[in-house]
Amino acid sequence: MAPILSAHRISRSFGPVEVLSDISFGLEPGEVHAVIGENGAGKSTLMRILSGHLQPSKGALEFRGEPVRFSGPVEAERRGIVLVHQEILLAEDLTVSENLFLGRELRRFGLTDKQAMRESTRAALARLGARIPPDAQVRGLSIAERQFVQIARALLVPHQVVIFDEPTAVLTPIEAEALFTTIRRLKADGIAVLYISHRLAEVKAIAERVTVLRDGQLVATRDASSLEPVEMARLMVGRDLSKLYPDKPAAGSRDMVLSVTGASVPGFVHNASFELHRGEILGFGGLVGAGRTELLEGLVGLRSFRGEVILxxxxxxxxxxxxxxxxxxxxxxxxxxxxxxxxxxxxxxNLTLAALERFTRGPLIDAAAEDRALDGALRNFDIRARRRNMLAGQLSGGNQQKLLLAKMMLVEPRIIIIDEPTRGVDIGTREQIYQFIARLAAQGRSIIVISSEMPELIGLCDRVLVMRNGRITGEVPGEDLSEDAIVFLATGVHEDKAAAIAAGVA
Amino acid sequence: MKKLALSAIAAAGVAFALGAAQAQQKNVTIGVSIPAATHGWTGGVVYHAEEAAKRLEKTYPGLKVIVKTSPSGAAQANALEDLSAQKIDALVVLPFNSDELTNPVLDVKRRGTFITVVDRGLKDPTIQDIYVAGNNPEFGRVAGKYFADYLKQGNVVVLRGIPTVIDEERVTSFEKALQGSGVKILDKQYANWTAMTPSASCRTSCPSTRRSMRSGPRMTTWRWACLRRSVRRSAPTSSSCWAVPA
Amino acid sequence: MTERGAEAVPPMKSLRRWLHADLRVVAPFVALGALVLLGALVSDRFLTVDNLVNVATRSAFIAIIAVGATFVIAGGGLDLSVGSMAALIAGVMIFVMNGLGAPAPANAFFATLSTLFGSSPMGILAAGILLALLLGALCGLANGVVTTFGRIEPFIVTLGTMGIYRGLIIWLAAGGTITMRSVELRELYRPVYFGSIAGVPVPILIFLAIAAAGALLLYRTPFGRHVVALGSSEDVARYSGVPIARVRVLTYVIQGVCVALAILVYVPRLGSATPTTGLLWELQAITAVVIGGTMLKGGTGRVWGTIAGAVILELVANIMVLSDLVSEYLVGAVQGAIIIVAMLVQRGLHRRQ
Incomplete structure (x- = not known):
């Protein structure tokens, strides 16, 4: 089949830095084409070129076999190429339907036709399998709901090519399943879908073809059916990653370091109790919004908190x-x-902010000591910074996470609570972070990992507590760790049912 | 009257400088520092001072007159420094107010500048070499006598000007002139010689005035009277005292 | 990936990099230099020692207040009350010194103060200075506490206290002026504004000292780092264990003390407080801070830039007074235009980075 949108040897430079070089690939109607790669591999740049936000420095795009040059996203959109952004770009104070039609309001007699917009919104959201009232204010929606609103907004214009940039990063399994149903329907309608994701299992499940980028270069384009996630990871990182998670040491000492009894965080957590042992990696699983973050933020004094804590x-x-x-x-x-x-x-x-009192000489900050600490952090945590004085915001997600780790380790904590340690972190860095967490535990520190990534909890943790609706619904001990066990406790239904429910919702 | 006062400014200021100029055949600079035109009278001062400066410069070659106007006491203190920096030989100053400008003028004086103070005086009269002003105590006395004769019996509110020496003189002799008469001063308020402040001050000055203002047509009449007077009578010819029948 | 591990950077290279990267730090000083050049071109009287010293001296008030404002703004706050606060502090200070100078103490308050500080002019002056500093700290504390614990926008809180402080001084002065009565005291206090040490006027020495202290506090102490962190992101500061309430309140207290310090230099100049004392100083201080390269949204603080900004404001007024190019009635308009241009330049430099 002839590709609807294709790239011919395109490159893109920012100043002297070439972030994308000599990329050629085609997107066919009715296929889901996944693009994977580490952070900084050039996925976003490619995406922005295809959707008209950027122009290639070299090479050309072809649309339906004819060379095109998009002057901007508006022109790309006119040809039916729409991009669903990773960041949520909605006006929080407007309603769902106002957001959907923002800038392209339906009119009747020169006035906005609220009724018609409301109806179309309802219909558009229903097609996605989301039940969100059109008149709800976006401010009151969950992140996942906002994501659906954003997708619905993108799909409102006539489209031939839909580009999803990490759409499932904030979705729970059920919501993700609903999104996949939508994507399959697009596919069935002959729409070409370009799908960017970090979740390799998901890519395997939904995509026909997979293109792997590494360091701005196209490494391979393969059929998804012949490519296992481990192989995808190897292509992305350039080395073998079959062993992503470190070995779990035999359960060591069982001294209790922390016990929490009857913890409540008003509005989020009710009567949660748990214990943490020395040298243990304790996982917290559950859906987004189950109250995991709130419980542990409450514990460290970042939210109002009731309950007994024995440290x-x-x-x-x-x-x-x-x-x-x-x-x-x-x-x-x-x-x-x-x-x-x-x-x-x-x-x-950034590095010394939490531990500033360790870097003083008399009343003043000891800049030399800070510099030594930065040297140590860059080395020990393998933070890749172009310049020492670059801003934290200029680091990639993975390096930011390493910097955050380095920052908090400067206070030499005995208990480390890490919330979503690898969100937005590429797979190569992920491995390093896991190794690092395991090393901390081996040093006799106790770790709590909150994660929405099921494999992460299973691969990393000694045992996992699962929360649902603000309560701890159960504990999965190390030997019984499985996705199904966690999903069951997190949702109240087993995994296969969850998919069925999602399908039913759609 | 206006012209008289202004000629006085010029004459007084130039007296010293010209003497010097003619005797030693050198260039002389006179600095003139006056409040910016915030109402009719100061407007007149600014206009006539500039006119007088032009005329004097034409008449006496080698004479330079720099006129600076300032919208506040602090700004006038700045202007005085700027004038000093321009090596003036004599200063003619109409202080924005007496309290704030005393130190800055003293500073100019200490550099050996000949000081002429006009109208609103300084706290310390020893600073000035020449003082030009109207007969301010007499303004107050005449106004007080008028009220005592006209009203015989009644209450008045005094809306005075900017806190200055001349204001103090006028009000003091106004009060003195009322002594023993049936006219009583209910309250005194600074109205700063502007059209806007008096009405606000009047309103809050005493309960009886407030009542009379609230009670229908009288209030309108009264306020208009107040505003009209504040514009018309802020001329140097009148006293700074207003009286409002309670 | 194009990122490399950070290596040790040779000093020369790092210096050049620093110069290149921090154009924004240098910009206010470049502007200051350009203005001096412009002034020299426009008027031959401009480049005299007298004139330049005058300008620097009179920028002392705004400069000192703006050093405090740098802390508040760097910490993500705003203080609109400084002008009114200045008037109030000046008024109270003079009021108290007059009270202490009176032959018999008017009430128990003055009697107590009298026994503490004696009735010598020196004692009275010391009492006035201490009281001014204390009042400044208290006014700042009020702003800080209401903003922090009342969780109200600093704009609104300080708009409120702006009215309160201004109202108090008008009430205290009964709409008129509060003036230092004692000639002896005036003479004793005079050198603090009009005097000079080794040819440098005292106010300049004072504001340089305050700026140096401010720079040390902001750049070299944990507190200063915390201020910048708070201004960059309150959440990050909170999650990093920064005592944000204390830090925020302290920035306002520092602002209050700076206002008091400015007043200590101001009072010997004009010797009185009026209802119009310090009018619009808040805007001048904020302008100085912004011209100096501190961003209004917080997260950066440039103390020396602020000083440059304060001097720039006075320079502009001075150049306009000395030259006849533009009517001096337009000083405000030109200063306003300068703020906007300064912001545009800042934005341009920011983009380039």
């Missing part, structure tokens, strides 16, 4: 993160950009 035999109550850090409990947020790092400040300022 190393002493009852404690942290009123803020500073007190928790002082007691050796560090929490690494899932929201690296919003709450973890000062994106506008340089690496040094």
């Amino acid at each position: 190393e035999g002493r009852e404690v109550r942290f009123r803020n993160a500073g007190e928790a850090l002082a007691s050796g409990v560090a929490y690494l947020t899932e929201d690296r950009k919003g709450k973890g790092l000062l994106l506008q400040q340089d690496l040094r300022v």
Whole structure:
């Protein structure tokens, strides 16, 4: 079949840096074509070229066999090429239907036709398998719901090619399943779908063909049926990654370091109790919004919190993160950009922020000591920074996560709580982070990992607690760890049922 | 009257400088620092000072007159420094207010500049070499006598000007002139010689005025009277005292 | 990937890089230099020692206040009340010194102060200075506490206190002026504004000292780092264990103390407080901070840039007074245009980075 949109030897440079070089590939109608690669491999740049946000420095695009040059996203959209952004770009104070039709409002007698827009919104969302009231304010929607609104908005214009940029990053398995149903329907309608994702199993499940990028170069385009996730990872990283997770050591000492009894976070968590042992990696599983983040943020004093907390035999109550850090409990947020790092400040300022009192000489900051700490962090955590004085915001996701780890390790915590340790982190860096977590546990520190990535919980944790609707619904011990066991506790139904429900919803 | 006062400014300021100029045949610079035109009278001062400067410069070659206007006391202190930096030989100053400008003028004086103070005086009269002003105590006395004769019996509110020496003189003799008469001063408020502040001040000055203002047509009449007067009477010929029948 | 591991950078290279990267730091000083050049071209009286010293001296008030404003703004706050606060502090300070100078103490408050500080002019002056600093700190504390614990926008809080402080001084002065009565005291206090040490006017020395102290505090202490972190992102600061409430309140206290320090230099100049004292100083201070390269949204603080900004504001006014190019009535308009141009330049430099 002739490709509807194809790229011929395109390259793109930013200044002297070539981020994409000599890429050729074609997208056929009715296929789902996945593009995978590590962060910084050039996926986003390729995406932005295809959707008209950027022009290639070299090479050309062809649309339906004719060379085209998009002056901007509007022109690409006119030809039926739409991009579903990874970031949520919605006006929070407007309603769902106002957002859907923002900038292209339906009119009647010169006035906006609210009724018609409401109806189309309802229909568009129903097609995606989402039940979101058209008059709801976007502010009140969950991240997943917003994602659906955004997809519905993109699909509102007539489309031939739909590009999804990591659409499932914020979706639960059921919601992801609903999205896949939508994608399959697009495919059946003869639409070409370009699908970017970090989740290789998902790529395997939904895509016909897979294109792998590494360091701005196209490594391979293969049929998905002949490509296993492990092989995808090897192509992406350029080395064997069949062993992503470190070995689990035999269960060591069972001294209890932390015990939480009857914990509540108003509005999010009810009566949660758990224990943490020395040298243990404890997982927290569950759907987005189950209250995992809130429970542990409450524990370290970032939210209002009730309940008994016994840390190393002493009852404690942290009123803020500073007190928790002082007691050796560090929490690494899932929201690296919003709450973890000062994106506008340089690496040094970020690194020492939580442990600043360790870097003083008299009343003043000891800049030399800070520099030594930065050297150590860049080396020990393998943070790849072009310049020492670059801003934290200029680092890739993986390097930001390593910087956040380095920052929190400077306070030498005994208990480390890591919320979504690998969200937005490419697979090569992922392996490093897992190794690092395992090493911390081997040092006798205790780790709590909150994760929505099922394989991560299974591969990394000694045991997993699962939450649903603000309660801890059960514990899966190490030997019984399986996706099904976690999904069951997280949703109340078994995995195969979950898919069926999603299909039924759609 | 206006012209008289202004000629006085010029004459007084130039007296020293010209003497020097003619005697030593050298160039002389006179700095003139006056408040910016915030109402009719200061407007007149600015206009006539500039006119007088032109005329004097034409009449006496080698004489330079720099006129600077300032919208506030602090700004006038800046202007005085700027004038000093331009090596003036004599300064003619109409201080924005007496309290704030005393130190800055003293500073100019200490550089050996000949000081002529006009109208609104300084806290420390020893600073000035010449002082030109109207007979301010008499303004106050005449106004007070008028009220005592006209009203015989009644209450008045005094909306005075900017806190300055001359304001103090006028109000003091106004009060003195009312002594023993049936006219009583209910309250005194600074209205700063502007059209906007008096009405606001009047309103809050005393309960009886407030009542009369609220009570229908009288209020309108009264306020208009107040505004009209504040514009018309802010001329140097009148006193700075207003009286409002309660 | 094009990223390389960071290697040790040779010093020369790092210096050049620093110069290149931080154009924004140098920009206000370049502007200052350009203005001086312009001034020299426009008026032959401009480049005299007298004139330049005058300009630097009178920028002291705004410069000192703006150093405090740099902390507040770098910490993501805003203080609109500084002008009113200045008037209030000046008024109270003079009021108290007058009270102490009176032959008999008017009430128990003055009696207590009198026994503490004595009735010598020196004692009275010390009492006035200490009281001014204390009042400044308290005014700042009020702003900080309401903003932080009331969780109200600093714009609104300080708009409110702006009215309150201004109202208090008008009330205290009964709509008129509060003036230092004692001639002796005036003479004693005079050198703080009009005096000079080794040819440098005292106000310049004072504001340089305050700027140096401010720069040290902001750049070299954990507190300063915390201020910048708070201004960059309150959430990140909170999650990093920064005591954000304390840091935020302290920025406002520093602002209050800076206002008091400015008033200590201001009072010997004009010797009185009026209802119009410090009018619009808040805008001038904010302008100085912004011209100096500090971003209004917080997260950066450039103390020396702020000083340059304050001097630039006075320079512009001075050049316009000295030259006859533009009417001096347009000083405000030109200063306004300068803010906008400064922001455009800043934005341009930011983009290039």
